[in-house]
Amino acid sequence: MTDSKQALSVRDRARSLVGNQTSLLIVVMIVLSVVFTAFSNGTFLSTGVFANILTDWGGYILLAVGQTLVVISGGIDLSVGSTVSLSSVVAGFFMVKILGLNSDLKGVDAWGVLALAALVAIATGLVVGAVNAVLINVLKIVPFIATLSTFGAAAGLAIIVSGGMPMQGPSDFSLINPVRIPGIDPAVFDTGLFSPMVLVMIIVTAIVGLFLHKARFGLYTYAIGSNAFAARAAGINVKVHTSKIYLVSGALSGIAGFYAYIRLGSGSPSSGMGMELYAIAATVIGGASLMGGVGRMWGTALGTLILFTVQSGLLMTGVATDWKQIIVAILIAAAVAVQTLQKKNGAR
Template sequence: MAQLGMLPTGLTQVVAPVPPRNRRLKDLLLNQQTVLFLVLVAMIVVFTVLDPIFFSVGVFGNILLDWGPIILIAIAETFVVISGGIDLSVGANLGFSGVIAAYAMQALTGAGVGDTLSITLGIIVAAATGSFVGYINALLINRARLVPFIATLATLGAAGGMSIVLTGGAPIGSGPSSAIALSVPWLGPLSWPGIVVVLIVIIAGLYLHKSRFGRYTYAIGSNSFAALAAGINVKLHLTRIYVLSGFLSGLAGMFLYIRLGSGAPTSGTGNELVAIAAVVIGGVALAGGVGRMSGVVIGSLILAVVPSGLIIIGVQPNWKQVVIAFLIAAAVSLQALRTSSPRRSK
């Protein structure tokens, strides 16, 4: 007789399959976007319970104004990270583009140009300036063969330093007087710039997930050598990605100008870390080739909700860094758990 707990020779142990219902529940709980959405809802509920004023149109309008520049540079970082790179210059580029646009609008206003035309030209100048910085990043990576971390670290220092040199550290105003009025919410918590940002998010998401550009981006991030062998012009595509990153950073600089009514040289300081945090929390793998825009949107909303909620309930804003650090650690742990799941490893 076989010993208790042992199978007779020649028999194979059969493991009972996981019931489909339990498997779906497990997949749902391991889905980072689902977890993020629940965290966002939980934050809103907790902050509202602690201070009911949090759940108001005014507060949500302020949160969306904070969210605008965050999501723009987070989208920029998303394309770069999925391609297997990183862009540390998005924050400095934001500030530098805002300063250049502020000088341009100051000159136009002084010359008697109307507010509408001045703001329109300011948007073009900011986007062009940001795109130029992005192109410099691409040149350093493709021509000088610097790794993205070093290349964008160099442009971070250059753009941030030039902003201080050009302004002496002081904000640049005296531009269109009606610019700051555009940031006033008029459609619930949404302002005109907020509506434009929402449209950009939708377009960027479709572009990433439904277009050839997005497929190439995922392919390069997954395996650049295989992408090259498949006929993708990797260097040209990376150039487009870094120019797109700079373009969105420039728009973020203009967004902040409209909100503040001036171009502040330090407005983008540290925002590159916020962008990377939104990307990581949103489920984009830093190794490249993995990530969805919807997760980045929720991640950036969480980063916009945290400081506003802490201020309203009377907690020092410095705790924001602690909360963000915890969220990053939790997001990376969840990614590791999903990767190690037997079902996903097949």
């Protein structure tokens, strides 16, 4: 730590690229994998299990990505889970009630209409994000309360739109199934890790990550979260920028809603149930501070991965899944403790 201020060594450059928290998270991830492998007689360490973890990761990651932006800017977005429910239901409603299609439309034939449904889901998320932005920046409601109200409203609307039941429409389950490299026998070596939908989620995460760490958008976000007054004094339009952040969080939740639709083959009014808490947990485990100004996309991606490693690991080792909540709680507490220690040491 002492010589880091003198000159930027390769190690320091590497560290500044991924951040301290990230290397810690990778260690946690490896330790968890080793423990779960040991206690599951080796069954945990398989392509199948990691494909399952990635499928779960794909469902939650964009909520965590959006939450990371919001949290770094010093806010919080509780509406993301309900937005998933609402946008998946609206996507279903669009295909079933407006276009008059049903579940007979399957596979590649459904791609055109599913692409349209994806746009509808994103638009739905944007609407929720816009309402959040107005509540926070025009009506001056604190983010916690503003997004708590949209959380309730979106959940209620999801029930009204769907009539309270899953809306089954066109589907293509191959989009959520891991793709294997052709020519390699899966019995010998299973290459099926990533489904097309998970790959899309990775790409979206990377794009938002670039905006956060390499563009002015990110610079403004950190500036506002660190000190909104100073940011305003420096000429940043804080209202406009935080509005953008809630819009992005809404749109990302809309994509997650579309992911839920593809995963279930139907728009379910409970498909986003409880997801907001996991998104916040993943963000905090990933090293973001609810005080604002601190957080990294790598951390969030790994934090989300750790959450679902725990979920799958407990099931594979046969430990009652009730323990998941306890382990997640420990991880959150540990993450915050590490942050505090790092702050003391003058590092971030």
